[in-house]
Amino acid sequence: MRNTQIRHSHIYAGSVSDRLEVSKRILSMVGKELTQDADFRHQFSLLQEYAEALNLHMANMELGALCGTCATSPSGGCCSRFMSGEVDAVQLCFNSLAGIEVKVVQLNGQECLFLGERGCIFLFKPMFCLNYTCKHIYDTCTPADLHALEKLTGQLLSKQYQLEQHVLHLLQKGA
Numbered sequence: 001m002r003n004t005q006i007r008h009s010h011i012y013a014g015s016v017s018d019r020l021e022v023s024k025r026i027l028s029m030v031g032k033e034l035t036q037d038a039d040f041r042h043q044f045s046l047l048q049e050y051a052e053a054l055n056l057h058m059a060n061m062e063l064g065a066l067c068g069t070c071a072t073s074p075s076g077g078c079c080s081r082f083m084s085g086e087v088d089a090v091q092l093c094f095n096s097l098a099g100i101e102v103k104v105v106q107l108n109g110q111e112c113l114f115l116g117e118r119g120c121i122f123l124f125k126p127m128f129c130l131n132y133t134c135k136h137i138y139d140t141c142t143p144a145d146l147h148a149l150e151k152l153t154g155q156l157l158s159k160q161y162q163l164e165q166h167v168l169h170l171l172q173k174g175a
């Protein structure tokens, strides 16, 4: 695949290893332009702030403990191997730009390929993962906490979508 041939199907479909490869190609094509663009840098720092605000809220809701207990139960947690397919190449790029070493960390078992020892390796998770609120969470958290969770998730996903569209636009221009 040449750099100029990255299409939507390469970004959102194909094997996980293909998408990891495509994310590296995207970075080689537009990474420099993105990091030299003051407006992008500002928007990206907002994206990081929103992700950190969401993580903090989730920690305050003690979701780590809830998910940890769930993951060790016989039925297991929701970060399954199947869910690895929810990643896309632009989301992977954004994690790399945030300094995360984006790679497969889980080779055995039935768990998501990106589930590390201390949880998901991503700062910016796939949309499906962020939008998933299970019955355990609904049953144990207060309405106020759930409302704040939805608000912070929406804020993050909306910014992530905006920046993703920007990257797609740059790729289209370069095609």
Ligand code: SF4
Residues within 6 Å of the ligand: 066, 067, 068, 070, 071, 076, 077, 078, 079, 133, 134, 135, 136, 137
């Ligand atoms: S989000 Fe829900 S189903 Fe998934 S690990 Fe946490 S408690 Fe379990």
Ligand code: SF4
Residues within 6 Å of the ligand: 078, 079, 080, 083, 084, 112, 113, 114, 115, 116, 119, 120, 121, 122, 125, 126, 129
């Ligand atoms: S939250 Fe992370 S570890 Fe869990 S399924 Fe999604 S990408 Fe995988």
